[in-house]
Amino acid sequence: MTAKRARNLAFSAIVLIAAAIWIFPLYWALTTSLRSENRIISDAGVLIDELNFSAYIDVLSTSKLPLWYLNSVGTSVIITVIVLLTGMMCAYALSQLRFPGRQTLYLLVVASFMVPVPALYVAQFVLMNDLDMVNTWWGIILPQLIVPVVVIVYKQFFDAIPREMREAVLLDGGGEFVLLFKLYLPLNWGITAALAIITFISAWNNFFWPFLVVTSEDMMTIPVGITQVTDAFGVAYARMMALALLAAAPVIIGYLIFQRRVTEAVMISAGVKG
Amino acid sequence: MQDTGVHLRDVTKSFGAVDVIRGVDMDIPRGQFAVFVGPSGCGKSTLLRMIAGLEDTSDGQIAIGARDVTHEDPADRGVAMVFQSYALYPHLSVFENMAFSLRLAKRPRVEVDEKVRRAAGILKLSDHLDKKPAQLSGGQRQRVAIGRAIVRAPDVFLFDEPLSNLDAELRVQMRLELARLHKQLGATMIYVTHDQVEAMTLADTIFVLQGGHVQQHGAPLDLYDDPSNRFVAGFIGSPSMNFFEATVAGHTKDGITAQLAGQPDQSFDIPLRHRPEQGTVLVLGMRPEHLMVTAAGGMRVTVDVAEELGGVSYQHGTLEGGEAVIFQQTGARHGMHGTVQTVTPELARIFVFDKSGDRVR
Ligand SMILES: Nc1ncnc2c1ncn2[C@@H]1O[C@H](COP(=O)(O)OP(=O)(O)OP(=O)(O)O)[C@@H](O)[C@H]1O
Numbered sequence: 001m002t003a004k005r006a007r008n009l010a011f012s013a014i015v016l017i018a019a020a021i022w023i024f025p026l027y028w029a030l031t032t033s034l035r036s037e038n039r040i041i042s043d044a045g046v047l048i049d050e051l052n053f054s055a056y057i058d059v060l061s062t063s064k065l066p067l068w069y070l071n072s073v074g075t076s077v078i079i080t081v082i083v084l085l086t087g088m089m090c091a092y093a094l095s096q097l098r099f100p101g102r103q104t105l106y107l108l109v110v111a112s113f114m115v116p117v118p119a120l121y122v123a124q125f126v127l128m129n130d131l132d133m134v135n136t137w138w139g140i141i142l143p144q145l146i147v148p149v150v151v152i153v154y155k156q157f158f159d160a161i162p163r164e165m166r167e168a169v170l171l172d173g174g175g176e177f178v179l180l181f182k183l184y185l186p187l188n189w190g191i192t193a194a195l196a197i198i199t200f201i202s203a204w205n206n207f208f209w210p211f212l213v214v215t216s217e218d219m220m221t222i223p224v225g226i227t228q229v230t231d232a233f234g235v236a237y238a239r240m241m242a243l244a245l246l247a248a249a250p251v252i253i254g255y256l257i258f259q260r261r262v263t264e265a266v267m268i269s270a271g272v273k274g
Numbered sequence: 275m276q277d278t279g280v281h282l283r284d285v286t287k288s289f290g291a292v293d294v295i296r297g298v299d300m301d302i303p304r305g306q307f308a309v310f311v312g313p314s315g316c317g318k319s320t321l322l323r324m325i326a327g328l329e330d331t332s333d334g335q336i337a338i339g340a341r342d343v344t345h346e347d348p349a350d351r352g353v354a355m356v357f358q359s360y361a362l363y364p365h366l367s368v369f370e371n372m373a374f375s376l377r378l379a380k381r382p383r384v385e386v387d388e389k390v391r392r393a394a395g396i397l398k399l400s401d402h403l404d405k406k407p408a409q410l411s412g413g414q415r416q417r418v419a420i421g422r423a424i425v426r427a428p429d430v431f432l433f434d435e436p437l438s439n440l441d442a443e444l445r446v447q448m449r450l451e452l453a454r455l456h457k458q459l460g461a462t463m464i465y466v467t468h469d470q471v472e473a474m475t476l477a478d479t480i481f482v483l484q485g486g487h488v489q490q491h492g493a494p495l496d497l498y499d500d501p502s503n504r505f506v507a508g509f510i511g512s513p514s515m516n517f518f519e520a521t522v523a524g525h526t527k528d529g530i531t532a533q534l535a536g537q538p539d540q541s542f543d544i545p546l547r548h549r550p551e552q553g554t555v556l557v558l559g560m561r562p563e564h565l566m567v568t569a570a571g572g573m574r575v576t577v578d579v580a581e582e583l584g585g586v587s588y589q590h591g592t593l594e595g596g597e598a599v600i601f602q603q604t605g606a607r608h609g610m611h612g613t614v615q616t617v618t619p620e621l622a623r624i625f626v627f628d629k630s631g632d633r634v635r
């Protein structure tokens with residue numbers, strides 16, 4: 001009994017230390033953002049001994065952060081909605097409809113999963129340029145709409161729904177749309193939430209593509225915007241950290257709310273990818 | 275009232291190269307309770323699903339009443355189906371499960387409410403309308419599945435082994451409720467089952483299927499008393515009929531004398547209208563309840579297992595030639611296990627089949 005307790009305590013201690021190491025950079029960013037720029041250079045302490053919000057005020061009033069927020073939220077939400085809707089419909093067709101070429105199509109979806117996204121950046125940029133979509137939301141959004149994982153995960157879940165349930169709907173007078181939106185989707189809210197979260201987070205965090213396709217400061221998303229601040233202010237640690245924290249805030253708050261779902265989502269997508 | 279019977283004409287079904295249903299004709303008049311029985315894999319479910327429209331019909335015609343529905347969608351046929359697995363919608367309440375078809379048909383709220391509550395009343399589900407299927411017992415789930423069918427007021431109810439997931443006691447109870455429901459609704463019902471008792475008690479007509487054919491159909495007792503071939507004779511009745519090989523030893527005034535194969539001292543004078551030639555090889559069928567224990571002179575059976583059910587007992591044993599035999603005892607309490615008994619068949623109740631299995635009358 002006591003040996004077991006001791007082992008538990010030791011284990012808890014290790015976990016605590018690991019958590020502390022992991023959270024330290026975040027904590028340091030917080031303390032740094034709450035100091036004045038001058039003090040940061042002279043004194044690299046890590047305690048919160050000053051509550052100086054000037055960095056936040058400065059960032060919020062002088063940079064285009066509100067606009068970047070809007071761009072990030074807007075593009076991420078649109079990406080999430082379209083990716084889920086099209087992914088779900090595609091998965092439904094592959095899983096439930098019988099048509100020639102179904103297997104081939106599914107193999108294509110799986111194969112597209114193997115193409116590294118950065119390999120397409122140049123082609124996509126040229127395409128967006130030709131479509132006159134550089135520096136627009138659609139320019140940011142379109143290339144991010146191809147997410148084969150969503151199709152693959154949905155298909156697996158749709159495959160698992162018993163045939164008789166589908167047949168009951170057919171007998172009750174439902175067609176494919178009723179089947180998808182009143183049976184398959186409601187039965188998979190959990191996985192839908194999980195997929196929405198990973199899609200949203202990856203769109204939100206996406207740096208390189210928006211960085212390429214957007215040059216006007218007004219159209220930037222937050223991750224791209226951060227680079228601008230660094231340039232504009234020189235080495236302004238407090239403001240950089242304040243901006244980074246503001247950028248991360250929605251994701252962190254979202255994570256705290258949907259904690260369980262996020263963990264689930266990461267595990268599911270890791271399962272598919274790994 | 276319009277005809278809502280089910281009529282099949284030369285219906286066939288093949289999955290790729292495999293013929294599962296081969297030319298089935300049947301007429302189930304309006305309001306009848308028809309039961310499909312047959313060994314596993316004989317195509318009972320497939321035939322039922324074809325009537326429902328869940329499987330395409332390869333050839334032939336399916337009509338409900340005067341309407342040819344062979345190529346209609348399931349929802350347009352006026353049929354409702356109750357599945358073995360219930361197939362309830364797990365995310366919807368009992369009420370919404372039953373209301374699903376009405377909501378899709380965009381029926382007015384009042385009508386939906388009234389119809390669902392009435393069905394729930396019939397099925398004693400009124401107290402459970404807000405529950406999810408997962409919160410119900412097996413019997414209640416089955417009732418919801420039936421309720422979902424009732425609400426649509428279909429012309430034809432289709433049941434695919436609806437009670438096989440329930441325990442014995444509930445099965446008996448639900449069987450009675452189904453019989454009551456059939457009387458109450460007066461709709462045509464088609465029911466697939468493995469259970470002899472369900473078939474015998476529920477059916478107006480039993481269809482015995484084998485290998486994609488209807489072997490025989492008729493009222494339960496007609497099939498029991500007058501099977502038209504060896505397969506039906508063996509399939510209907512539990513425990514099943516005993517079969518012994520025999521040869522025609524001679525003709526009598528109104529029948530034949532048949533001699534058991536390998537047992538020259540065992541011969542029976544069986545009344546028969548068509549008398550096969552002397553020397554013809556036949557199969558004799560005797561039901562367990564038609565074998566009487568007699569003092570001497572009968573077939574000697576070594577009893578190796580005795581199943582005592584209280585009222586009746588089934589004695590399983592072997593003849594001298596090694597053929598398995600079952601006979602029934604009523605009210606007897608003297609353990610026959612391990613003993614040798616002599617049994618004699620009721621001559622008028624011996625069924626005679628030719629070598630191909632057809633009945634000789
Ligand atoms: N979708 C299908 N594809 C290919 N073969 C099928 C399909 N559905 C059924 N079969 C075959 O058709 C035959 C009849 O099947 P069916 O389900 O109708 O049998 P059943 O009489 O209902 O059997 P059970 O009593 O076991 O339910 C079986 O041999 C089965 O393998």
Ligand SMILES: [Mg+2]
Binds near residue numbers: 318319320434
């Ligand atoms: Mg079946």
